[in-house]
Each structure stands twice: as C-alpha cells, then as structure tokens.
Amino acid sequence: MSTHPIHVFSEIGKLKKVMLHRPGKELENLLPDYLERLLFDDIPFLEDAQKEHDAFAQALRNEGVEVLYVEKLAAESLTSPEIRQEFIEEWLEEAGIRGRETKKAVRAALEAIEDNQELIEKTMAGFQKSELPEIPESQKGLTDLVESDYPFAVDPMPNLYFTRDPFATMGNAVSLNHMYADTRNRETIYGKYIFKYHPVYGGKAELVYDRTEDTRIEGGDELVLSKDVLAVGISQRTDAASIEKLLVNIFKKNVGFKKVLAFEFANNRKFMHLDTVFTMVDYDKFTIHPEIEGDLRVYSVTYENDALKIVEEHGDLAEVLAENLGVEKVHLIRCGGGNIVAAAREQWNDGSNTLTVAPGVVVVYDRNTVTNKILEEYGLRLIKIRGSELVRGRGGPRCMSMPFEREDL
Structure with missing residues (x-):
C-alpha cells in the first residue's frame, strides 16, 4: 500500500479514508428569495440534516472508514499567525x-x-x-x-456538505477546481490551504488543475474507473476546455492514468454532474439514469506525441466500458428499473448517486426504493441512510464524500 496521503486509483476499492463536511449554520442562512443564487431548491432543517449526516458518517465508520472533516482539516492548516492572516485576507478578497x-x-x-x-x-x-x-x-x-x-x-456556502465538488482526488494527485458558480467557487479556498499548509496533506499532492484557471470543472464530473482509466463528464458544471487542461496535466505529470473517457450528456440542473446519472458500484456494474442514454456521446482521450488524441466511441456503452476495464461484460443498472416515472423521481432524489465503500458494497438513500431493490437483485450489499433533509440540496452519498485513500484493487 502506498504511503502517500492521497491514494485513489478506483471508484470501488475498499474505502480507507474520506473527507466530509457536517452541515452547519450556513444552512440557516438560506432564504426563499435567494435560493437560486445559492443553488438550492429548498431549505433543509439543519437539526435533522445534521442527524442524517452524523448517521452517514457513522455508517462509514462501521465499515472501517476513517472520517475526516473539511472544517477540521482547514483549521489545522492555519499553522501560524501569518498563514491565518493570509487566509483571512484571501477569503475577504473573494467574499464579494x-x-x-x-x-x-x-x-x-x-x-x-x-x-x-x-x-x-x-x-x-x-x-x-x-x-x-x-x-x-x-x-x-x-x-x-x-x-x-x-x-x-x-453570502453563506450552503453547498459545502457536497465535498465531492471543490476538488477531486485521482491517483496521488488533486484537481483543485474552478467551480461553475461564484457562490461555490469560494469553497475551493479550503482545499487550497489544506493542500498547501496542512501538516499531513500540505505540499504532498501534485495539482493537476488549479482554482486560478478561468474555465470550470467540478468533482462530481471526475470519476476514477481504474488505475488506467478516468471518466470525466462534460456537463452543466464542467467545460470541455477544462477537461482538456486537466488531461494535458495528468498525462504530462505522469500521475498514472493512460486514458480518459469523456461523457457528453444533457446540460441541465437535474443532470448537473456525471455522478448524478452514472456511478460505479462493482467491478462490472454501474448505476445509470436511462434518460441520458439516448443523447450520450463518449470520447476516448489519450496522449500521443505531446498532443491529445480524441476518438468518439460509437459502440454500446456497456461494451465500451467492458473493453476499457478489461472485464468480460458490464451491467448497466438503470435507475428506477427503466420505468420513466420511477427513474425521473428517484434520479431527482439521487438514486443514481451512490458511494461504493468496497466492491459491491454501496451507500444509498433509503428513499429510492425501486432502484435499491434492483441493486439488491444484482447482488449488491446496500448501506441505506436517511436523506430527507440532505437531499434538498440535490446531492447523494457520492456528492457528500471525498475519498482520500482507497485500497488498490
């Protein structure tokens, strides 16, 4: 096992260490008149949201996962009065x-x-x-x-409990992201200080994207399918130009990946990130929202002779995935069982947004009963958590978690 503090070479390897954010008083600063500005559709009840989040964290600990909190890591990164003042000044500069x-x-x-x-x-x-x-x-x-x-x-930062987005871990590297909306772009400042100054994580990870870039990319669109293959979504929140910058850095800095599958799908809020419609749950199984399949385009991207080589894949998605993962067959498990009403309802409540803690062991919201039943029929062990308040921010278990360490497959 690597001794590097960031070690993530798959979506499904046994999860050893993960970063969360316990919802805080930022949720109590949501107002009906300004929900759209803050990327919310509703106002969660903080006390219940915290109870649900604590149960989520405990479910992970029960699986042997060490739970870190972004607020604690960021605080530990202010290691001197000078760094503390630097943080305050930078935060003030970006506070609007x-x-x-x-x-x-x-x-x-x-x-x-x-x-x-x-x-x-x-x-x-x-x-x-x-x-x-x-x-x-x-x-x-x-x-x-x-x-x-x-x-x-x-303004408050109510989206912070979706720790997946401000940065993404891949291999021993970190993509410190430039976010889609100003209200979320300020969230990336905590990642900057953690990866610059934290006693354990500071200066350890190669940055393959930086928050100072002028095009947007978010962690919900960045998936690590294997030690060789990444998947990146071209979505409402992630530009194709950002993906090109990320990929050049990944290939040039030799962080360990040989190919990227770029997924282009409908650009709208209900499909805001790739992981809201597509997640990996086992060696040969993925959840997918059937509504994206018709318009989905997949590109294979490699790096040859100091240039990106981009080829559109025209085969069946399951076959493309099987070939790239080196497995005989891939099963696409459709949210809602393919029933368009159940699929739309449960995808809105993050039925396709799962967190895999080990091959075939998956954290899901208990409310997505149709999809959960199908997942169990495929032999998966589900860790079901309540999410009546958490889901109001439009995010599921993968959105709420940022792996720092997974076992190699």
Whole structure:
C-alpha cells in the first residue's frame, strides 16, 4: 500500500479514508428569495440534516472508514499567525463584500475569533448585516447605501456538505477546481490551504488543475474507473476546455492514468454532474439514469506525441466500458428499473448517486426504493441512510464524500 496521503486509483476499492463536511449554520442562512443564487431548491432543517449526516458518517465508520472533516482539516492548516492572516485576507478578497466599511467590520469580526475551527466555520456560514456594528450614515459608501436591502454582508456556502465538488482526488494527485458558480467557487479556498499548509496533506499532492484557471470543472464530473482509466463528464458544471487542461496535466505529470473517457450528456440542473446519472458500484456494474442514454456521446482521450488524441466511441456503452476495464461484460443498472416515472423521481432524489465503500458494497438513500431493490437483485450489499433533509440540496452519498485513500484493487 502506498504511503502517500492521497491514494485513489478506483471508484470501488475498499474505502480507507474520506473527507466530509457536517452541515452547519450556513444552512440557516438560506432564504426563499435567494435560493437560486445559492443553488438550492429548498431549505433543509439543519437539526435533522445534521442527524442524517452524523448517521452517514457513522455508517462509514462501521465499515472501517476513517472520517475526516473539511472544517477540521482547514483549521489545522492555519499553522501560524501569518498563514491565518493570509487566509483571512484571501477569503475577504473573494467574499464579494462591496462596501469598504463593511469589509473592515467583517475583518475585525474574523480576527476577533480565537479558535481556528470556529473561524473556518464562520467563514462558511457567512455574515448577516445584522451581526455587524451599524455603520454611521456619514461613513457609508455608495455600495453600502445602494445594497441596503440585501440581508447579507457575505453570502453563506450552503453547498459545502457536497465535498465531492471543490476538488477531486485521482491517483496521488488533486484537481483543485474552478467551480461553475461564484457562490461555490469560494469553497475551493479550503482545499487550497489544506493542500498547501496542512501538516499531513500540505505540499504532498501534485495539482493537476488549479482554482486560478478561468474555465470550470467540478468533482462530481471526475470519476476514477481504474488505475488506467478516468471518466470525466462534460456537463452543466464542467467545460470541455477544462477537461482538456486537466488531461494535458495528468498525462504530462505522469500521475498514472493512460486514458480518459469523456461523457457528453444533457446540460441541465437535474443532470448537473456525471455522478448524478452514472456511478460505479462493482467491478462490472454501474448505476445509470436511462434518460441520458439516448443523447450520450463518449470520447476516448489519450496522449500521443505531446498532443491529445480524441476518438468518439460509437459502440454500446456497456461494451465500451467492458473493453476499457478489461472485464468480460458490464451491467448497466438503470435507475428506477427503466420505468420513466420511477427513474425521473428517484434520479431527482439521487438514486443514481451512490458511494461504493468496497466492491459491491454501496451507500444509498433509503428513499429510492425501486432502484435499491434492483441493486439488491444484482447482488449488491446496500448501506441505506436517511436523506430527507440532505437531499434538498440535490446531492447523494457520492456528492457528500471525498475519498482520500482507497485500497488498490
């Protein structure tokens, strides 16, 4: 087994270490009028969301998985007063604070927090204007006056419990992502500090993508099918241009992958990432949402003579996967059993978004009863968790988890 702190060469190897984020006060800063801005369709009840998330974390521990938390890792990365101040200044720069006096007040509030984890959690939760000292009218800038009705000095980051997206682990490397929406792009700052300064993870992983890039890519579109093959989705959240940048870096830096399968599918919110419609659950089994199959295009990408070689695959998807994984046959397990009503309903509730903790052992939401029954008929062992509140953010077990270490197959 590798001694490298990041070691992920498959989607299904026994999960040893994973990073989560326990939902926090950022969810209590969701407002009906601003849900679309913050990429939510509904407002989860925080207390129940935390109970469901704690049960998810415990289910992973019961399988022998070490659970890490992004808020704790980020706090541990602020290893000196200088790095702590660097973090505060960088966060302030990206916080979208328009008024000069407001920015001063937020900086003072952060600097007054002594505990590093409390500081990190506050930057995640955002700032209501009502939390800050009243700025005298004479000191208000034009932006302070014009935006007086908006309740936040700094928006919350309610999507953070979907730890899959701000960065992705592949091999011994990390793709530190540039996100689709400004509201989520700020989330990647925690990954930056973890992989730069953390006592265990800082400076250890090769970066194959960086948050400073100007095109978007998210972790839900990045899947590690085997030690040789990656899959990347061209989706609502990931540009084809980003995939090309990622792939050139992967091949040039020789992080261990020989081919990438690029999946192009419908660009809309219900299919926001590849892993919302397609996940690997065993050596030869995948979940898939039947609605994407008609329009799906798959490209094989390799690197030859210092250039990407791209070939469109025209065969049956199961055959393409079997050939690339070196197995006799691949089974595509259709969400909802192919019934269009059940499939649409259960995909909306992340029936296709599973987290494999070992070959054939899969974490799912208990609510997707049709799909779960079919998975069990295929011989999979399901770890069923409640997700009535968690699912309101439109994400499932894979979305909520970022593997740091898996056993090799």
